[in-house]
Amino acid sequence: MPSASAPTETPGASTDLLPVPDYVAALEDKLALYLEPAQVALVRRAFRVADAAHAGQTRKSGEPYITHPVAVAGILADLRMDAEALCAAILHDALEDTALPRETIEAEFGAAVGELVDGVTKLDKLKFRDRQEAAAESFRKMLMAMARDLRVILIKLSDRLHNMRTLDSMAVEARRRIARETLEIYAPIAQRLGMNRVRSELQDLGFRALYPYRYAVIAKRIRAQPVMRREAMTKIEAQLAQQLTDEGLPHRLVGRVKAPWSIYTKMRQENKSFAQVMDVIGFRVVVQTVPQCYHALGAAHALYKPLDGRFRDFIAIPKANGYQSLHTVLFGPYGAPIEVQVRTEEMDLIAERGIAAHWAYKDGSEGPNSAQSRAHAWVTGLIEAQQAAGSSLEFLDNVRVDLFPDEVYLFSPRGDIFALPRNSTALDFAYAVHTDVGNHAVAARIDRKLAPLRSAMVSGQTIEIITAPSAAPQPGWLEFVASSKARTAIRAQLKQLEHEDAVELGHRMLDRALEALDQSFDRVPPARIEQFLAEQRYERIEALLADIALGNRVPAQVAQALSEDGRSDPGHAPREKILITGRERAVVSFAACCRPIPGDEIMGYHSAGKGVVVHRLECPNIVEFRKSPERWVAIDWDREVQGDYRVNLRIEVLNKPGVLAQVAAAVADSESNIDSVEYLDRDVNASVMEFGIEVKGRRHLADVIRRIRRLRVVSGVQRL
Known part of the structure; x- marks a missing residue:
């Protein structure tokens, strides 16, 4: 030092x-x-x-x-x-x-x-x-x-x-x-x-x-342990000490007393009573060397039979915080389980003091597996996470996820060990291997068997991730990942994809606005673009284009500012409409008031912060939008449109048993998904239901309606 x-x-x-x-x-x-x-x-x-x-x-x-x-x-x-x-x-x-x-x-x-x-x-x-x-x-x-x-x-x-x-x-x-x-x-x-x-x-x-009252009750119960329990602990401790001595093992044996918080959390998490939690006797055996740890474990197993599946070797596979010890549970002579931890003096010191046990100034100076090196690696991972997080509150939520090291230990096909939080999935493992592996993951092989990315992991499994260059993170992934690294990486990638969509759409919208002025983006002098960016405090042209797509800038106004004379020709309109494919979901949304689907005649309304909101031309709200013509966007469907689109149907049916099942079966037969069902009206003879379904376009919707109308229990179908 x-x-x-x-x-x-x-x-x-x-x-x-x-x-x-x-x-x-x-x-x-x-x-x-x-x-x-x-x-x-x-x-x-x-x-x-x-x-x-x-x-x-x-x-x-x-x-x-x-x-x-x-x-x-x-x-x-x-x-x-x-x-x-x-x-x-x-x-x-x-x-x-x-x-x-x-x-x-x-x-x-x-x-x-x-x-x-x-x-x-x-x-x-x-x-x-x-x-x-x-x-x-x-x-x-x-x-x-x-x-x-x-x-x-x-x-x-x-x-x-x-x-x-x-x-x-x-x-x-x-x-x-x-x-x-x-x-x-x-x-x-x-x-x-x-x-x-x-x-x-x-x-x-x-x-x-x-929780002062809960604490007081549990602390009082701990102090009032029955005499029989204290006698049992004394006898077991004496027998265990004698066994270790007979084996020639110099040791230090310590009886472990549970703290009120650990008792409280165990009662809550495992739904146990106070008596059940306290009916566990714990000892710590401290020896000099690692071989003596395994020798002492054998001595304990020779004295009392171990419970199956309750042995953990944290010496061979240390916890993420550097903790090392052997854990076993024995079947005691008084019917109570006996928890035994075996470790060396150095492991005991590190378990108590962690990174403060052997202080060193330089990273890794105590070896790659020391508690301090592991702490540096953890902090480095958090730094990467905070750089990708959108806000301090989001970052703090991610850290909370990562702070509870109840882990599963997994193996890569090459034998590398990965420690992940409890409830981790194959996708968490993919991101633990590398961010790029996670971003392009499509499936996993768990112990050589094909499995989906949302499969939960169990300690000891060998995981192989299958990737594809075209694969990309999906918003639904956030629902089943458990690690902060995976959550942060997915959010960062989704934001990047949204930004790319916005830049592309903003470019098309600005091009159309410049066409109305007999201009094009390619003919605008670079010096004029740089001047405009400086005046509006944009660092890059991509930021301006994204703002246009998100509705924060009106493309016609930007086009006028960039054009040579800055004057528009009212009689000149864009020669082409902007074609949408359905992939632009980050910056193009579909109005809930009219539910447009591919095949409908549509228009776009440029809404600040939301991007382009697509409406059907027959939407009743169009009249209101006509008051702001500068925010109209001429759009149409691309020849190849992707995705499913929500549409609402009003269905009148006879009030008979099994009607709902018949309608649902007809929708399913037409390969459409049902999002929601709601009864709008109901009497003795008839009922009116509103179905929210997903379709590919107008032809698909027509097929769904035909199948529903063929049902004898249906008296009418109407698109809302």
């Missing part, structure tokens, strides 16, 4: 010899156990600077505000963090809550400390519409700082932990909001980084603040 020695001359050096409060002295006693004296002096000087900056400020509890950052540094000292992280912890609220500038911090303690302090500083809430958006953007900013230095999140977690320990002084609503955020974001982050000790305390404190 590099040494951070104190500068020879600093503004605060003369105050370093003054006495410090007891809580600072206690912190220095902790630091003296592992830091050099010069580094302890540097931390003391950080206290002097922060104490002066926070002078006169108090917490809700009435204590001097400086007690909070010092307590945060104390939590980091328990994790044996370096002097720079400790100085940043003591100064972490200075930029946000005092007049102390970042330049002063960097001059006193170096650029690294200034970067850390800035990384945990929240953004100004006045920049955002509400607290939720401000919190999301502050989290996004913190993530960017994490990518540069993982110590940012360690400081933030320690800050949150001390705030949770002192939450009682806050108002009820504030307590609930902070507790919910802790349970949804910060505790899962601690777990994702392997910091189980911090995670456990955050969860229990959050549970107590969010």
